Structure formats: C-alpha cells, structure tokens
Amino acid sequence: MPGPAPHRATSGGEVSSDPYGYDIERVDPNAPARIGGGRAPRRRRRPWVRWALFALSFLMLAASAVALYLFVILPLGFGTSLVAFTAALVPVAMIFAAVWWLDRYTPQPRMSLIYAFAWGAIGSVLLALFVGTFFDAWISPAEETQLVDSFLGAVVQAPVIEETMKSAGLIGLLVWGRRYISGPLDGVVYAALIAGGFAFTENILYFSQSFHQAQAAGEIAVFWQTFFLRGILSPFAHVSFTALCGLGLGIAAERRSLMLYFGLGTGGLSLGMVLHALWNGSTFFLPVDPEAPLVGFLRYYASVQVPIFLLLVAIVLFLRLREKRILRRQLSEYGRAGWFSPDEVELLVSMRRRRRAEAWAARHGAVARIGMRHLISAAIALGMERHSVLFGRTTAKSRARERELLEEITADRRLLGALTAPVVRS
Numbered sequence: 001m002p003g004p005a006p007h008r009a010t011s012g013g014e015v016s017s018d019p020y021g022y023d024i025e026r027v028d029p030n031a032p033a034r035i036g037g038g039r040a041p042r043r044r045r046r047p048w049v050r051w052a053l054f055a056l057s058f059l060m061l062a063a064s065a066v067a068l069y070l071f072v073i074l075p076l077g078f079g080t081s082l083v084a085f086t087a088a089l090v091p092v093a094m095i096f097a098a099v100w101w102l103d104r105y106t107p108q109p110r111m112s113l114i115y116a117f118a119w120g121a122i123g124s125v126l127l128a129l130f131v132g133t134f135f136d137a138w139i140s141p142a143e144e145t146q147l148v149d150s151f152l153g154a155v156v157q158a159p160v161i162e163e164t165m166k167s168a169g170l171i172g173l174l175v176w177g178r179r180y181i182s183g184p185l186d187g188v189v190y191a192a193l194i195a196g197g198f199a200f201t202e203n204i205l206y207f208s209q210s211f212h213q214a215q216a217a218g219e220i221a222v223f224w225q226t227f228f229l230r231g232i233l234s235p236f237a238h239v240s241f242t243a244l245c246g247l248g249l250g251i252a253a254e255r256r257s258l259m260l261y262f263g264l265g266t267g268g269l270s271l272g273m274v275l276h277a278l279w280n281g282s283t284f285f286l287p288v289d290p291e292a293p294l295v296g297f298l299r300y301y302a303s304v305q306v307p308i309f310l311l312l313v314a315i316v317l318f319l320r321l322r323e324k325r326i327l328r329r330q331l332s333e334y335g336r337a338g339w340f341s342p343d344e345v346e347l348l349v350s351m352r353r354r355r356r357a358e359a360w361a362a363r364h365g366a367v368a369r370i371g372m373r374h375l376i377s378a379a380i381a382l383g384m385e386r387h388s389v390l391f392g393r394t395t396a397k398s399r400a401r402e403r404e405l406l407e408e409i410t411a412d413r414r415l416l417g418a419l420t421a422p423v424v425r426s
Helices: 048-076 078-103 110-139 146-176 184-217 221-233 237-255 258-285 293-336 342-349 351-362 366-389 396-420
Strands: none
Touching (some): 078 184, 078 221, 110 184, 146 258, 184 221, 221 293, 237 293
8 A cells, every 4th residue: 555556547447457457437538637747726714714713613612511500400400410311321322323434435534523413412502402492482372271372382383493503503614614414324423413412401301301300209110211211212313304404404515505405405404304203293192001011112213213214214225335436537547647656545435444554554553653644544535525516616725735635645655655665675
C-alpha cells in the first residue's frame, strides 16, 4: 500500500502499460480526468463565521442541557433519575452499536456525530416540549374529554412536533455543508443518532414516571413492564421514524437537487409522522384483555411493527452494500488512470484488509498507523465524492477537492514509504 501504483497514466486518462483488467463497468465515459497543469489552489481556511456558528450551536446545546436538567430531570429526584438514566442506557447502547456498524465503512466526522446525538437528546426535546404546548392548545377543541386530549397528544401532536424537531437537526447539518450528508446512508446514520438521542431523554422521563408509580403502588412490575416495552421491544422506534426523513434528504444530497430536497425531505418526514402516529395510536384501538393486557399489543407488534422494521432494515443493508459497490467502481476508475493498483482497490473496499493494513503500519510506529488510516480515509472520500459529482455538473470546487484528496493520498504514500522502508539494505 505505501508505494505508488505501478502503472502510469497517459494524457487521456488511460493506463499506458498492461490493462488492469478491472471487471467494473465504466460509468463515466471520460474516466477521472487527469489533473491538469498549473499550481494547485491553496486550501482555504474555513470562514470564521462558520466556526462561530458551530461554537454558538454547541453553546446553545450546553445551555439547553442545563435547562433540561434543572427544569425536567432534577424535579424527578436524584435517585429516580439515576435509576431511569441507567435503564435508558440499554436501548441507546443498541442504537450506538447499529450506528457504529453502519458508519464504519465510510465514517463521518466525530464532531458532527456528537452534534447529532446532542441535538436529539437536548435541543429537539426542549423544542418539542416548548412548541408542543402551543400546538396542543391549537388542535384541542373547546370542550374535550381526557380521552380526546390523550388521543390528540399521542397521535397528532407527538408525531408532528417530535419528528419536525428531530428533522431540524438534519437541516442544520445540510446548512453546514454537504460533507456531512452526501448520500442516503449518511442521512440514515445522522437521523438514527438524532432519534437515538431523543429516545434516550424521553426514556429517562418515562422510566422516572414509571418508577414513581411503582414506588407508590409498592409493585415493581409496573417499572419492568415499561422497561420491557420501551427498552427491549422498541429501542429503534424513533430511529425508524426519523430515518425516513434522513433517507430522503440523503438521496437529494447525492443528486444535488433542490427540488428533491423539498420533495423527498417532506415525503420522508410525512411518512415518519404516519408511522409514529400508527405506533402511538395502537394503544387506543387495540382490545385489552384484563387478564393478559400485553397479549393484544404483542400480537399487533408482531404482525405490523416487526414487518415494517424488517423492511427498513433491508433498505439499510441494501444501502450498506451499495456504498461498497460505489467505492469499488469509483476507485477502479482512478485505478485505470494510474492512481491505484488492483490490490490497493481491493484493500480499500474490504474492511478486513483495511484492518490488516493498519496493523501492518502499526508495526512501524504510531505515525505510520495514523498515515495509513488517513490514506484510507482520503481514498474513501475521493471515491464517494467522485460518485456524487457524476450526478451533477463538475465545478471548480469539485475539481479542487479532487486535487486536494489526491495530494493527500500522495503525501500519505510518501510518509508510509519513508517510515516502512529499511534504512540499511541487507
């Protein structure tokens, strides 16, 4: 991996020596165009406005976290909050494991992942509590019973407000730049983290309320029933709802279409609201057997919610395999242009070979391992950026980004070659 590809490219972008023999069909008839002459443009520093907005966003989230603790968590009591927090760690750990598996192939910046979870756990919860109060008053009739109020709150107010507030975090990532959400799987990953954060805080509130009821009744079964329903049976409920909006926005970002942003984003958000309303509304329509109150819900859960969840899982697995095919195809195009050898392409598209390459580099020191990891990351970004460019018009910015990534890969090759080559020949 540390050495350059053995073949050189001609001015037309084709390999001048023996063909590589890739079995990947060429998508771009011009192949990755050879980087032309002239000096590469210097990488511009990010504008201070962007950094200021980024810092302001995190400060607002920190202030919101303090307000959420003082006005929502603290009144529950320290002991109750600690029990609820511990119980809420179980479902959020499942979500973290799923997101880690989805994101590890084309990993996203850690700071943006932290922002997504923080927005879901803090910002979206506070906005949902604040805006939901006014929305509930707006949709409530002048004379309503407690049943009507509960129904409107669960089936109308909660799906509309909660899904809108969670999706606002995805809009924020799109405003900051396409580097965060550039494809459908990216949208699903960020949506899952936002929804996981929202569910984490919501579970703390629900578990605390249930724990209070269990203490008042002197029966712990009430708490364990709530934990079973929310922590074991439905840890991915919120993730499934919000992922539909993330999927739509990710497809639009890949196509670079403003109309698709609105159409698919709104469509995914609306479908997520419908699934959310279907989930919450089940408690109002299912028959309840006093002797076995959970039987009707479990029957509904197995016949309706499980197939919906399995369908969404199948879509996510398809997107995961799709990213691998995209990366192989685009890096093979760069291989035809002389930037990678076939073995290097196989290394870059295989998680096992990536780990073996990092382990090999680690034997030569921490710097070599960092260089190998950065080379793999730059090559992944190069392939995915190239795929996105094929759907739109090639611009000076996209060409500069291509040049920047190729220069980073070249610099990493030189670093690895210097660190791994023997000092004295045998």
